[in-house]
Amino acid sequence: MYQLYIANKNYSSWSMRPWLVLQAFDLPFEEIMLPFPSERHTGTFKQDILAINPNGKVPVLMDDGLLLWDSLAICEYLAEQHPEQNLWPKNSQQRARARCIAAEMHSGFTHLRNACGMNIRANLNEMGKRLWQENAELREEVARIEQIWSERPEAQGFLCGEFSIADAFYAPVVTRLMSYALPVSDATQQYMQTMMQHPAMKAWVTAALQEVAWVNYLEPYQHHVL
Ligand SMILES: N[C@@H](CCC(=O)N[C@@H](CS)C(=O)NCC(=O)O)C(=O)O
Structure with a gap:
């Protein structure tokens, strides 16, 4: 154990x-x-x-x-x-991609991480609007994340096919986009919904809200x- x-x-x-x-x-x-x-x-x-x-x-x-x-x-x-x-995708090309995007998250997106700290229970929509207007680096990083997410194999699916470590690495971005209501595309929102419906994600979020x-x-x- x-x-x-x-x-x-x-x-x-x-x-x-x-x-x-x-x-x-x-x-x-x-x-x-x-x-x-x-x-x-x-x-x-x-x-x-x-x-x-x-x-x-x-x-x-x-x-x-x-x-x-x-x-x-x-x-x-x-x-x-x-x-x-x-835990990493079975398909070797998707596995390579999953490792790249997880590493990109792990070592980057500092503006998003600093300006929009994770706070699952909070409604920071008004602050999100202000940050979005004032923080160009934040907008650039979210655009890059939307690009990564848009390259998932299936619109209804996870980042590299089945749920993998790559999705876990972007999970806190999903909750941040929600807490700060940052303006993202329909395709991005679709992925956010897919993630929010995953049982592990539901379990974490439910516990966070308590x-x-x-x-x-x-x-x-x-x-x-x-
Ligand atoms: N690069 C580390 C980051 C770990 C990290 O920054 N953890 C935060 C919590 S989310 C922490 O323990 N902060 C407490 C502190 O710095 O005192 C990882 O990927 O695990």
């Missing part, structure tokens, strides 16, 4: 990716939630995660004492451990009303 250490489902986009892969492929895992503190440099999150991962971040996968501490490395490891399940913890430093656009 794997152990996956994650942080708040509402906020932690890097935690979401390997969690979705474990869940979608029905791999046996125990989830260990280390919630972010309400204010930076308070609470026990940092000391708790540092006790198991010197890198000090989530997600972390533990497999029988083996520590893995990066979302993409975790997914690669899981794919290697379960070759009978196509969380009440407020993490002030991840809420640049809202005030906490008690």
Whole structure:
């Protein structure tokens, strides 16, 4: 049984990716939630995660004492451990493409990530309008994402055929586009719907919506009303 250490489902986009892969492929895992503190440099999150991962971040996968501490490395490891399940697409061309687009997400899209932090339960539509007008890099990055998504083999399907690690990597983009109501094409919205209907995605989003913890430093656009 794997152990996956994650942080708040509402906020932690890097935690979401390997969690979705474990869940979608029905791999046996125990989830260990280390919630972010309400204010930076308070609470026990940092000391708790540092006790198991010197890198000090989530997600972390533990497999029988083996520590893995990066979302993409975790997914690669899981794919290697379960070759009978196509965590990466079976078709070699789609597999190559899936790896490229997952890597592009993992190492890029910093404007989207910085301006539109994941916040599943929030309605940030008004802020989204403003960011869209003011932030040209954000518009460019969303255009690139729409291009990637438009190249999926089937309009009703996932990015590289069946659900794969590539989709898990773009899952937090789906929720961001919704939270900030960024203006995207019908084809993009179709993919967002496909993703939102996936059982693993539904399970994560449902759990995120039930969380009440407020993490002030991840809420640049809202005030906490008690
Ligand atoms: N490149 C890493 C990023 C991990 C990351 O930034 N995790 C965030 C949560 S989404 C974190 O642990 N932040 C806590 C901190 O930096 O103190 C990965 O792919 O796993």
